Amino acid sequence: MTRFTWSVTNGPPGRRDLVLPVLVLAATPVAAPFGTAAVVGAVAAPVAVLIALHALAVHQSAGPALAGAATVTLVAAGTAATIGEPPHCVAGVALVAGGGAAVAWATGRSRRRRRANRSALVAYRAGTAAVPRFAALAERxxxxxxxxxxxxxxLTGIVVSAGAAxxxxxxxxxxxxxRHAIDAGRQAVRELDRLTGPGERAAVATLADIxxxxxxxxxxxxxxxxxxxxxxxEAAYRVVREALTNAARYAHGAAVRVRVERADKGGGTEGANRSNGPGRSEGGPGLTVTVTDDGGTVAEPGLGTGHGLAGLRAVVDAAGGTLSAGPGGSGWTVRAQLPSAASPAARRWPRWRGPTGLDWALVVLAIALSLGASLLSADVPDSFRGFLPAVPTVLLSGLHAVPLGWRSRMPGRGMAAVLLALMLWLACDLVGWMQPPVSDIFLVYWWVELTLAYSAGAYLPGRRSRLAPAAVAAVxxxxxAGGSGITGNRAAAWAVLTVMLALPAFAVWSLGRFTARRRHxxxxxxxQQRELLDRDADAAVRDQRRRIAAGLRRTAHRHTRAVVAAAEAGxxxxxxxxxRAGLTALRELLTELRGRDGADTPPPTVAGIAALATRYGTAVRCTGPRRPAxxxxxxxxxxxxxxxxAPGVTLTVRSLDDGVELSGPAPADPGVRRRLRAMADATGGTLSTTGRGAVRVWLPEVFPSRSE
Structure with missing residues (x-):
C-alpha cells in the first residue's frame, strides 16, 4: 500500500518548528468531538490557544468568539510569512489553523448552548407549578x-331605551x-350561556360586523x-361598540358619527406610532376608527362599570395600535389607529449561529486538513503546482467536505454526496489526475465518512440508517483496494478491507443510534410532562369557568332572563x-374578578409574558399559532x-414554525442591550435594531430532521 507522508522532518530549516504545532492545533479538536485520546506529543502553545478559543466561545457571543478564531488564523499565517515560508506553506498554515480554530469555536458554542439549556430547564421546572394558576387567571x-x-x-341599551320611553x-x-328589550335580552342570555358553556369562544369580528x-x-x-x-x-369592532355604549350612557340624544377609514401615509397610524415610541406597528398606511358625538345628557346614573376605556386601550395596544379618548368640540371623541396591513415577515437569521454551526465548522476543518496538510508537505503534490492542476484537488476536497454541513439536517443526502465525491476521487486517481492517491486520502480523512455514519444513526430512522455504515465500508x-500498494487479487482485497472497515463504521453508527434513542x-x-401540565391547566381553567358561571347564574344571568320575561309580559x-340590577351585578362581579390578582411570579413561558406585562403596564401583541416550544x-x-x-409601550411576540420573535423598544441602558444580545446568542438567536429605535430578537427552535 502506498505510504502517504506529511514530511515535517525533511523540510527546510524552521518549517518543522512551525508546522508541527499547527498540525497539533488542528488534530486536537478532531479528537475532542469523538472522544478519542489527546494527540501524543501535543505542543503546549497550540493546545493553550485552542483552550482559550473554546473558553472565549463559551463565555462570549458569536461575534467576539469568531473574531478570536479569525485572529488566531491570521497570526499563524502571518508568522509563517514573516519567517520566510513559501506561499503554499503559508496557505497550508492558514487552512489548518483556521480549521482547528473553527472547531474550537464551534465546540465552545455548543457548550454555551448546553449551559443555556440547563439553566432554562431548571427555571422552567421551577416555574411550572404556577402554570395552572395563571392559565385560570388568563381565562378569568x-x-x-x-x-x-x-x-x-x-343591558345598557335596554336601560337607556326603556328609560327614554x-x-x-x-x-x-x-x-x-x-321589542328592543326582548331582542337584546335574548341575545344577552345567549351570549351569557356561551360564556358559561364549555369554553366556546366568539368568532373574530369582521368589518361587516361593524x-x-x-x-x-x-x-x-x-x-x-x-x-x-x-x-x-376585532379591535375596531370593540372600539365602536364601547364608544356607542358610552355615548348611550353619557350623551343621550346626541348625534353620533362613526368613521372607519384608511389613514394617510404621512400621518394617521404612522404619526401615532412615532409619537408613542418604538414597539408600535410598522408598515404602511393604517386603519383609523373615529367615533364622535356632539354632547348630550346622562341617560341614567351609575350605568358604567369603570373598566371600559382601560380594557379597550389594552385591546388596541395588543393589536399594535394606539387609542385616544377625550373631549372634542362640544362632545366626546374616541379615535383608534390600527395597522391595516399584516406585519412584515419575520427575518431568517444565519444558521451558523445555531447548532448547525458545528456542522459547518467540521466542513472548514475537513477542507483545511485535506488541502492544508498537502500544502504543508515537504514534497508538495504536482496537483498544486499551477492553477489548472490544482482545480480537481480543490473541487474534490470541497465536494468531500461540504456534505458535513448537512450532517444534522439531511444526513442521508450528505452521506450519498460524500461517497460520490470519494468515487470521483478514485476515478481521477485511476486516470492519473490526482496526487496523493485516493487510498492515502481515505486513510487520513475517513473520519468524514465516520462522522456521517454517526449522524445517519442519530438522525435517520433505523431501517434506512443501516445502509450508511455498510456503504461507508464498501466504498x-x-x-x-485501488491503491498502488495492493498486489494480487484486488476483488479479494476489497472484500477483506470492506469487512475490516465495517467494524468501526457500525460502531460509530451504533453510537449514533444510542444517541437517537436517548434523545427520543x-x-x-x-x-409527557407538558401533557400533564396542560391537563392541570385545563382543569384550572374549567374550575375558573365554573366559578364565574355560578356567580353569573346567581346574579346577571337571572336578571337578564327576568328582563326578557318582563318585556314579554309588557x-x-x-x-x-x-x-339595571343586572348591570349592577356585572359591575360587582367584574370588580371582584379584577381584584383577585395574586403576587405570584408568572411562569417563565411565552404564555406567562402576558401576565407579566400587566404588572409593568405593558401591552403585549401575540401573533402566530401558539404551540409548545x-x-x-x-x-x-x-x-x-x-x-x-416598560410602561406605555407595546411588545410584539410572534410565534412561528421555527421559533419565537420578540420586538419592542430598545432599552436605553447599554448594559441591558448587552444582556439581551448575550441571552439571544446563547440560544443560537440574534438581536437586531430597526430603523425606529426598536429591537428585534429571534430565538430559533431547532429540531434536526430525522427524515428526508
Whole structure:
C-alpha cells in the first residue's frame, strides 16, 4: 500500500518548528468531538490557544468568539510569512489553523448552548407549578372582558331605551322599547350561556360586523376600508361598540358619527406610532376608527362599570395600535389607529449561529486538513503546482467536505454526496489526475465518512440508517483496494478491507443510534410532562369557568332572563329595573374578578409574558399559532420580554414554525442591550435594531430532521 507522508522532518530549516504545532492545533479538536485520546506529543502553545478559543466561545457571543478564531488564523499565517515560508506553506498554515480554530469555536458554542439549556430547564421546572394558576387567571380576564363588552352593552341599551320611553309616555316608543328589550335580552342570555358553556369562544369580528353594529344603533356611519387583518377588525369592532355604549350612557340624544377609514401615509397610524415610541406597528398606511358625538345628557346614573376605556386601550395596544379618548368640540371623541396591513415577515437569521454551526465548522476543518496538510508537505503534490492542476484537488476536497454541513439536517443526502465525491476521487486517481492517491486520502480523512455514519444513526430512522455504515465500508474498501500498494487479487482485497472497515463504521453508527434513542426518551418525557401540565391547566381553567358561571347564574344571568320575561309580559318598568340590577351585578362581579390578582411570579413561558406585562403596564401583541416550544425558547423569550417591558409601550411576540420573535423598544441602558444580545446568542438567536429605535430578537427552535 502506498505510504502517504506529511514530511515535517525533511523540510527546510524552521518549517518543522512551525508546522508541527499547527498540525497539533488542528488534530486536537478532531479528537475532542469523538472522544478519542489527546494527540501524543501535543505542543503546549497550540493546545493553550485552542483552550482559550473554546473558553472565549463559551463565555462570549458569536461575534467576539469568531473574531478570536479569525485572529488566531491570521497570526499563524502571518508568522509563517514573516519567517520566510513559501506561499503554499503559508496557505497550508492558514487552512489548518483556521480549521482547528473553527472547531474550537464551534465546540465552545455548543457548550454555551448546553449551559443555556440547563439553566432554562431548571427555571422552567421551577416555574411550572404556577402554570395552572395563571392559565385560570388568563381565562378569568378573557371572560371578564367579554362580560363587559357583550352583556353590559346589551343591558345598557335596554336601560337607556326603556328609560327614554317611560319618560315620554308614548305608546309607540314604549312598544319599541319592549321589542328592543326582548331582542337584546335574548341575545344577552345567549351570549351569557356561551360564556358559561364549555369554553366556546366568539368568532373574530369582521368589518361587516361593524356595519351591522352601526346599523343597529342608527348612527351616521361611513367605512372606506375594504380589508384589514383580523386583529385590527376585532379591535375596531370593540372600539365602536364601547364608544356607542358610552355615548348611550353619557350623551343621550346626541348625534353620533362613526368613521372607519384608511389613514394617510404621512400621518394617521404612522404619526401615532412615532409619537408613542418604538414597539408600535410598522408598515404602511393604517386603519383609523373615529367615533364622535356632539354632547348630550346622562341617560341614567351609575350605568358604567369603570373598566371600559382601560380594557379597550389594552385591546388596541395588543393589536399594535394606539387609542385616544377625550373631549372634542362640544362632545366626546374616541379615535383608534390600527395597522391595516399584516406585519412584515419575520427575518431568517444565519444558521451558523445555531447548532448547525458545528456542522459547518467540521466542513472548514475537513477542507483545511485535506488541502492544508498537502500544502504543508515537504514534497508538495504536482496537483498544486499551477492553477489548472490544482482545480480537481480543490473541487474534490470541497465536494468531500461540504456534505458535513448537512450532517444534522439531511444526513442521508450528505452521506450519498460524500461517497460520490470519494468515487470521483478514485476515478481521477485511476486516470492519473490526482496526487496523493485516493487510498492515502481515505486513510487520513475517513473520519468524514465516520462522522456521517454517526449522524445517519442519530438522525435517520433505523431501517434506512443501516445502509450508511455498510456503504461507508464498501466504498472505503474500494478506495483502499485501488491503491498502488495492493498486489494480487484486488476483488479479494476489497472484500477483506470492506469487512475490516465495517467494524468501526457500525460502531460509530451504533453510537449514533444510542444517541437517537436517548434523545427520543428525553423528548417523550418532556412531552409527557407538558401533557400533564396542560391537563392541570385545563382543569384550572374549567374550575375558573365554573366559578364565574355560578356567580353569573346567581346574579346577571337571572336578571337578564327576568328582563326578557318582563318585556314579554309588557312590563317595561320591571324590565328596566331588572336590566339595571343586572348591570349592577356585572359591575360587582367584574370588580371582584379584577381584584383577585395574586403576587405570584408568572411562569417563565411565552404564555406567562402576558401576565407579566400587566404588572409593568405593558401591552403585549401575540401573533402566530401558539404551540409548545422547547424550554430554552420559552424561558429565554420570557426573560427577554421582561427586559423589554416598560410602561406605555407595546411588545410584539410572534410565534412561528421555527421559533419565537420578540420586538419592542430598545432599552436605553447599554448594559441591558448587552444582556439581551448575550441571552439571544446563547440560544443560537440574534438581536437586531430597526430603523425606529426598536429591537428585534429571534430565538430559533431547532429540531434536526430525522427524515428526508
Amino acid at each position: 380576564d378573557r371572560l371578564a372582558a367579554e362580560l363587559h363588552d357583550v352583556a353590559a352593552h346589551r 317611560l319618560r315620554l309616555g308614548d305608546q309607540e316608543r314604549t312598544a319599541e322599547a319592549l 356595519d351591522a353594529l352601526a346599523a343597529e344603533h342608527a348612527v351616521d356611519y361611513r367605512r372606506t376600508v375594504d380589508a384589514a387583518p383580523g386583529s385590527s377588525t 472505503g474498501g474500494l478506495a483502499l 426518551r428525553l423528548r417523550a418525557a418532556a412531552a 312590563h317595561l318598568e320591571t324590565a328596566r329595573t331588572e336590566a 422547547p424550554a430554552v425558547v420559552e424561558v429565554s423569550a420570557y426573560r427577554i420580554a421582561a427586559m423589554l417591558m
